[in-house]
Amino acid sequence: xxxxxxxxxxxxxxxxxxxxxxxxxxxxxxxxPNGGVFRVTEGLHAQFGDDRVIDTPLAxxxxxxTAIGMAMNDLRxxxxxxxxxxxxxxxxxxxxxxxxxxxRSRGAxxxxxxxxxxxxxxxxxPELHSDSPEAIYAHSPGIKVVMPTTPYDAKGLLISAIRxxxxxxxxxxxxxxxxxxxxxxxxxxxxxxxxxxxxxEGDDLTVVTWGASLFQCIEALxxxxxxxxxxxxxxxxxxxxxxxxxxxxxEKTGRCVVVHEAxxxxxxxxxxxxxxxxxxxxHLRPPCSA
Amino acid sequence: xxxxxxxxxxxEYISILDEQGKFDDKLGKGLITxxxxxxxxxxxxxxxxxxxxxxxxxxxxxxxxxxQNKGQEAAAVGSALALTPGQDWVVPSYRENAALFMMGLPxxxxxxxxxxxxxxxxxxxxxxxxxxxxPIGTHMLHAAGIGYAEKIRGTKNVVATYFGDGATSEGxxxxxxxxxxxxxxxxxxxxxxxxxxxxxPREKQMASETVAQKALAYGMPTVRVxxxxxxxxxxxxxxxVKRARAGDGPSxxxxxxxxxxxxxxxxxxxxxxxxxxVENWIARDPLIRTRKYLESRKxxxxxxxxxxxxxxxxxxxxxxxxxxxxxxxxxxSIFNAMFAEPHTELVRQRDTMRTSSLGKxxxxxxxxxxxxxx
Numbered sequence: 001x002x003x004x005x006x007x008x009x010x011x012x013x014x015x016x017x018x019x020x021x022x023x024x025x026x027x028x029x030x031x032x033p034n035g036g037v038f039r040v041t042e043g044l045h046a047q048f049g050d051d052r053v054i055d056t057p058l059a060x061x062x063x064x065x066t067a068i069g070m071a072m073n074d075l076r077x078x079x080x081x082x083x084x085x086x087x088x089x090x091x092x093x094x095x096x097x098x099x100x101x102x103x104r105s106r107g108a109x110x111x112x113x114x115x116x117x118x119x120x121x122x123x124x125x126p127e128l129h130s131d132s133p134e135a136i137y138a139h140s141p142g143i144k145v146v147m148p149t150t151p152y153d154a155k156g157l158l159i160s161a162i163r164x165x166x167x168x169x170x171x172x173x174x175x176x177x178x179x180x181x182x183x184x185x186x187x188x189x190x191x192x193x194x195x196x197x198x199x200x201e202g203d204d205l206t207v208v209t210w211g212a213s214l215f216q217c218i219e220a221l222x223x224x225x226x227x228x229x230x231x232x233x234x235x236x237x238x239x240x241x242x243x244x245x246x247x248x249x250x251e252k253t254g255r256c257v258v259v260h261e262a263x264x265x266x267x268x269x270x271x272x273x274x275x276x277x278x279x280x281x282x283h284l285r286p287p288c289s290a
Numbered sequence: 291x292x293x294x295x296x297x298x299x300x301x302e303y304i305s306i307l308d309e310q311g312k313f314d315d316k317l318g319k320g321l322i323t324x325x326x327x328x329x330x331x332x333x334x335x336x337x338x339x340x341x342x343x344x345x346x347x348x349x350x351x352x353x354x355x356x357x358q359n360k361g362q363e364a365a366a367v368g369s370a371l372a373l374t375p376g377q378d379w380v381v382p383s384y385r386e387n388a389a390l391f392m393m394g395l396p397x398x399x400x401x402x403x404x405x406x407x408x409x410x411x412x413x414x415x416x417x418x419x420x421x422x423x424x425p426i427g428t429h430m431l432h433a434a435g436i437g438y439a440e441k442i443r444g445t446k447n448v449v450a451t452y453f454g455d456g457a458t459s460e461g462x463x464x465x466x467x468x469x470x471x472x473x474x475x476x477x478x479x480x481x482x483x484x485x486x487x488x489x490x491p492r493e494k495q496m497a498s499e500t501v502a503q504k505a506l507a508y509g510m511p512t513v514r515v516x517x518x519x520x521x522x523x524x525x526x527x528x529x530x531v532k533r534a535r536a537g538d539g540p541s542x543x544x545x546x547x548x549x550x551x552x553x554x555x556x557x558x559x560x561x562x563x564x565x566x567x568v569e570n571w572i573a574r575d576p577l578i579r580t581r582k583y584l585e586s587r588k589x590x591x592x593x594x595x596x597x598x599x600x601x602x603x604x605x606x607x608x609x610x611x612x613x614x615x616x617x618x619x620x621x622x623s624i625f626n627a628m629f630a631e632p633h634t635e636l637v638r639q640r641d642t643m644r645t646s647s648l649g650k651x652x653x654x655x656x657x658x659x660x661x662x663x664x
Binding site: 059066067072073105107142165241243 | 379381408409411412413414415420421425428431432433434435436437438439440442461462465466468469472473623624627628629630633634635636
């Protein structure tokens with residue numbers, strides 16, 4: 001089995017889905033011969049050509065709006081937005097069109113679209129290259145939000161996202177892109193959207209996180225006193241998030257902390273805390289905090 | 291080095307049937323058959339009647355708001371005549387109803403939409419169109435993508451997208467023009483320049499002399515036509531459709547027309563428009579000149595027109611009855627229509643939304659059944 005980093009695992013998933021389904025189209029800024037600024041689409045242009053790997057004009061709303069049209073007409077576009085900070089110009093197309101089209105047309109016009117976006121800080125990049133906007137999109141009905149952290153999860157979740165009949169934002173924690181490798185099967189497999197992963201089991205505290213923060217949490221766990229047993233959950237899907245796994249864990253541990261990179265006000269930490277309070281109130285010792 | 295010319299361009303203006311009913315035989319030859327001209331006149335008349343009824347529906351509280359199409363019917367029917375229903379796509383804004391009906395959309399859908407029922411956007415499967423689009427200028431990008439899908443599948447199908455003069459100020463308009471031309475997407479951009487974006491006149495909307503010239507920046511063939519002339523619109527449209535089907539990419543048509551009514555029923559155009567300007571445009575009404583054309587061809591007379599007006603009223607009454615006769619939408623559909631399959635959390639939200647039933651429905655609240663036997 002090959003040992004791949006996050007970039008290679010995503011590249012493999014794209015390559016295999018494009019091979020399998022000729023409706024899958026990759027488009028975005030510099031995704032063609034250059035292979036994308038992070039080289040995630042490397043080699044795809046050489047293999048699949050101009051029609052299916054499109055270097056687009058430099059306009060994010062244009063990229064997403066055009067991809068929406070493709071999806072409405074039975075293609076499976078996978079647009080790349082170069083950095084999460086540049087989702088801003090495409091916000092209207094994502095939230096008011098990609099996310100709403102099925103509901104607006106009561107199922108007549110659907111948008112099977114996967115928007116790939118590098119996310120998060122920690123790579124010594126300037127503003128708009130280090131943001132964590134996942135809660136904004138989780139708040140918008142009609143679009144699923146995914147953020148895998150490991151190469152194995154990324155491949156399986158990307159394949160699920162591309163095959164999903166509805167739009168998905170696929171956030172790729174850029175700090176993890178080349179930071180570690182793991183075994184990733186060559187054969188195709190999927191990981192269902194909406195399922196969290198218990199990274200390590202424990203009895204005293206539940207830690208819920210996602211994205212690159214996972215590695216900080218692992219480091220914290222490694223440095224925790226030996227007599228403290230911590231359960232670590234990698235959410236993997238931001239919306240719809242796996243409340244059943246979180247609740248089962250908190251009912252066992254009685255304590256919950258949510259760790260994320262994003263701004264706190266009205267964030268996912270607040271949402272998860274609130275839901276834990278509602279659902280696990282009688283099991284909690286201290287209140288859940290973010 | 292002496293200065294040289296980097297770029298020059300001219301834009302044609304096309305008029306075939308003028309407001310006096312005078313017809314250019316040379317340009318208009320073979321464009322629209324007598325049978326088609328009769329059909330288009332009837333369609334425009336029915337559409338005008340729909341406007342009248344919709345206005346009354348809104349005024350009597352039976353409809354939220356409605357944008358009358360009055361005055362712009364020729365741009366809609368003249369362009370749709372060049373398309374093949376069931377194959378070609380229409381990506382509309384909201385002031386080209388007659389084109390949508392020609393593509394196969396049942397008329398009551400439009401009324402349902404403006405009554406606030408989203409099932410009015412549940413486009414039937416055999417009708418190739420996206421729903422009415424009320425945010426301005428965002429839908430043309432979808433046309434670029436829809437066209438691209440047709441292109442790489444190797445069909446000859448084309449996409450017509452409609453928008454007003456105000457829409458051409460939006461960034462997405464320019465991105466759509468750029469993407470469509472770079473991708474050689476088979477799109478026909480049909481600008482209904484009706485001079486007014488709610489209360490803002492064209493001179494305040496843009497400094498360019500024409501809308502058509504905006505297409506030059508995107509290397510797109512472009513033309514300006516009399517938008518109240520079904521022949522001129524069809525002429526430009528045939529040309530554009532031919533190019534798109536041949537794989538030569540998008541084209542632009544500026545159809546110069548006028549919004550004879552208010553922006554919507556929520557607007558009162560008397561607040562900002564000179565009544566004389568409106569009078570001048572009433573004289574250029576597309577229905578009047580099409581009727582003159584038909585009369586000049588001995589195809590029409592007052593009796594026929596009286597019969598048509600009555601028939602149009604009957605058709606529209608039936609459409610209103612159909613729109614008002616549909617069952618009320620299920621509140622649950624807000625959740626059920628969100629994804630192909632509603633996920634667990636949406637199901638939970640759906641099943642607990644009826645707060646007015648708090649304490650009355652134990653299955654929803656988890657409370658003990660205390661009211662059932664009261």
